[in-house]
Amino acid sequence: MKIHEIEFPIYVIGTEEIEETDGVLFADNKVVDDRNMSGDTLGARRLQTSLPNLYALKYMLEAMPNLMRHRGYNYIDSKGKLFSYTKKAFFPMKYHKIVAVDKKDTASLLWLEDINFPIEVPRPPAVDYRWAAVIYRNNLPWFFYEYSTNWKKDTKRKRVFEELNYSEGTYGRSISRFFNNRYLPLLGIKTNKNGFHSFRHSVIDHLKQEGVEPHFINELVGHSQGNIDLDRYGKQYNPDILYNKCVKRIVYQTSHTRNIDFLSLKLDWKKIIG
Numbered sequence: 610m611k612i613h614e615i616e617f618p619i620y621v622i623g624t625e626e627i628e629e630t631d632g633v634l635f636a637d638n639k640v641v642d643d644r645n646m647s648g649d650t651l652g653a654r655r656l657q658t659s660l661p662n663l664y665a666l667k668y669m670l671e672a673m674p675n676l677m678r679h680r681g682y683n684y685i686d687s688k689g690k691l692f693s694y695t696k697k698a699f700f701p702m703k704y705h706k707i708v709a710v711d712k713k714d715t716a717s718l719l720w721l722e723d724i725n726f727p728i729e730v731p732r733p734p735a736v737d738y739r740w741a742a743v744i745y746r747n748n749l750p751w752f753f754y755e756y757s758t759n760w761k762k763d764t765k766r767k768r769v770f771e772e773l774n775y776s777e778g779t780y781g782r783s784i785s786r787f788f789n790n791r792y793l794p795l796l797g798i799k800t801n802k803n804g805f806h807s808f809r810h811s812v813i814d815h816l817k818q819e820g821v822e823p824h825f826i827n828e829l830v831g832h833s834q835g836n837i838d839l840d841r842y843g844k845q846y847n848p849d850i851l852y853n854k855c856v857k858r859i860v861y862q863t864s865h866t867r868n869i870d871f872l873s874l875k876l877d878w879k880k881i882i883g
Contacts, residue, residue, distance in 0.1 A: 612673070615686050619676065620651075620666040622683040625810060627691070634691065639664035642689045651689040671731060674744075674754050680831045695831075701745040702754055703763045707734060719753065728753045816855055825854040 624637045634642040642651055643658035655663060666685075670676050676684070676694060685691050705721035710733050718727035719734075719741055728743060730753045738756035745751055785805040793799035809830060816826050828846050846854075 614690070615673075615676075615692070616688045616690070617673070617686065618669045618671050619684045619686045621668040621670070621679070621681045622664075622666075622685055622691075623668075623681060624683070625813065627683060633660065634685075634689075636664045638662075641666075641685060641691075644689065650687055651685060652687070654689065673752050677744075677754075680828075682831050700751070701763065702742050703745060704740045704742050704757060704761050706760070707739055707741055710734065724750050726750075812859060815859060819858045821855055821858055825851065829855045 622636050622641065626638070627634070627636050627641075629635070632644040633640060634644065639662050640655075640658065640660045641664045643654050643660055646654040646657040648654045648657060668681075670679055670684070682695065683691070683693050705723055707719060708722055709720040711718040711720070711727065712733055717730050717733040719730055720727050721741055721743065724743070728741070728750065730741075734741070734756045737758050740757040740760050742754040742757060742761070743750045743752070744754050788805040789799075793803065813826060813830060816829075817823075825846070829851050
């Protein structure tokens with residue numbers, strides 16, 4: 610699913626336990642979307658379903674900037690399209706002086722210095738805001754990010770894995786396909802229940818069995834805390850806290866205890882995924 614195909618607002622699904630059976634999407638064994646009902650939107654189908662035990666969609670994200678700030682992973686949009694969003698890339702952000710504001714019924718249009726077309730925003734700026742931050746993609750203005758009372762230096766952060774190619778709206782598609790379709794079959798351990806995402810499940814389960822507090826696990830893997838104060842206002846844990854609380858507790862049986870030659874599993878995946 611590509612970013613421009615997302616229908617906002619979207620809703621957070623704060624669990625990895627997601628499955629679809631007979632046209633019904635479940636999360637934690639609760640109903641998210643009954644696709645057997647008529648209606649073009651998620652909300653319309655949820656209102657019609659007679660199935661009990663609806664999954665509570667507690668957190669709504671109105672637009673792309675909210676998604677970029679959020680620390681979750683699984684989401685469903687207004688049409689009922691389920692997707693995962695992982696922050697694998699950082700885009701340039703530039704601050705432009707606000708030249709004019711056109712107030713409309715449902716949104717406002719910002720006219721910004723050095724941009725020759727208006728940027729749509731959900732609400733007009735307060736009187737003391739003179740600058741607007743805009744996210745750029747492919748060297749073109751993409752969308753409004755935030756207001757500011759003063760100009761700030763342009764920011765641009767690099768991706769962690771620079772060698773990964775951008776494909777189908779993400780930088781993780783090629784390595785995920787390589788791992789699922791070529792690497793696991795090559796090792797002879799491919800099943801319909803394992804894949805690139807299995808690492809995430811394994812880490813979560815391992816930390817749960819180690820007795821690590823859920824809020825540390827959620828922070829490590831990017832899940833919602835399920836608490837509006839922690840999600841919206843709480844700052845992220847410092848890396849050293851997560852390292853001591855979580856990472857140091859991730860200890861699996863190694864080649865020394867199970868006689869596994871991990872060196873034989875090593876491949877130069879950067880050359881293979883090209």
